[in-house]
Amino acid sequence: MTTLTAAGIEPLFRLLGRYMPLDEADRAALSVLEVGPICQRDPRHDIAREGESPSAVRLLVSGWACPYKDLPDGRRQIVGFFLPGDFCDLNIYILREIDHSIGALTAVRYYEIQPQQFQAVIDERPHLLRALLWHEMVTSGIQREWLLSIGQRSPLERLAHLFVELYYRLQAVGLATGLRFDLPITQNHLAEANGLSLVHLNRTLQEMRREGLIELADRRLRITDLDRLKQVAMFNSNYLHFNRK
Amino acid sequence: MTTLTAAGIEPLFRLLGRYMPLDEADRAALSVLEVGPICQRDPRHDIAREGESPSAVRLLVSGWACPYKDLPDGRRQIVGFFLPGDFCDLNIYILREIDHSIGALTAVRYYEIQPQQFQAVIDERPHLLRALLWHEMVTSGIQREWLLSIGQRSPLERLAHLFVELYYRLQAVGLATGLRFDLPITQNHLAEANGLSLVHLNRTLQEMRREGLIELADRRLRITDLDRLKQVAMFNSNYLHFNRK
């Protein structure tokens, strides 16, 4: 038995299981997705560029990636985080071009999934289509919550909210142990995701530590007081649409 | 023949026509959506509240509405605009609860569409499902663009970008004449959508007028220099995924 939490379709299976009960037949059907070769990419390299028309959907297996958009003068906004188990661009079945770029934040491994593989999965277990669409809707819900964060929450609240979100999402795919999880990205990435300057983000992090909300060192985050962190963030988990706590 | 641009499924038909060629049979199929009674709501009233589980999808016929999220202390972020022809919450076929509220910005009229009506449309013209999903993906793309705006664009750039977006979207449903269109919302709404204080939004508007970019009075906007406005906004229309210009 391989390491389940970081390989193959296991994270995806866990994730979809948060939306509806799945059984072993579902897992077997999903394993069709991992027949192809696995792709790799190094940190700081792009997986896709805005304007491209990819023909395959990418399923992230390990590492972190992010969708981002940038402006002609270099400013850049990270508009989400892709964690293991996430699809990077499910919508290419509908749209012709992607309207954002996708970058590898760490070393990543992913499958490139052909349309017919998807079809095979859906044909075998039709209710999985619903789970996949569900995930897509959750992704959209997360974007709305980020808009609320960047538009209205203070930097401290914003960062607190992001950490709680990441905690729940990583927990859903089995990548959190207790209140600890790997946070393999730089402060610069956090700044770009939160619409803050690097300097100010750094100071906000220090404030969180001073307040006894988190510990962060060596790319590992520990939430020291989840209740208070949620309170500071005004966190309401409804937008993640997990059926079961 | 009734006023086509502001009634029934005409705006929706025009909108979907931006994504793929549609014919009269498609229009006929879509007209199933307007069999039900039309609903109304006054300005400043909610159409739906976060946490509700509506059973019908709402199709906006006239007026403006918006999805928004608020925080316990009253801060509020408008996360989009619903224009005539837009569906307010297509995702309720998948998710159980909505994670945001929907408010009427002006007097609005809309249909409440039952699942079986949708089924009837899709059964008759299967490719319309693709058009509907397309629109849902565009909605998600708009949210990403807004994240870029609020996170990185300056207030002036942000507002310029919003006006260009509204121009294209209203034009798509036949509600722009030349470079003019109704902007039936208050400065406070614009502020809440852009993550700005009312005072600062007001001053930014004045700057846009001083710069000769727009004219705005009596709830009507005229773009005086579209090219320069797009340049200021660093506007790239790709995220709207219109197939034809």
Add this chain to the structure above:
DNA sequence: CGGATGCTTGATGTATCTCAAGACGTGTGG
């Protein structure tokens, strides 16, 4: 050893918020 990457700190400027008030138009009830 030198260069790249990431984290931290200090100093300074300014963009933006907050508070406060006034003007204008509109509808409403006395």
Add this chain to the structure above:
DNA sequence: CCACACGTCTTGAGATACATCAAGCATCCG
């Protein structure tokens, strides 16, 4: 008909949160 409340837009003054610029330090790696 007037008085008044309300919503909206506008302007001024003052405070501050945040960005920017600049530098130093640590770690890693070829």
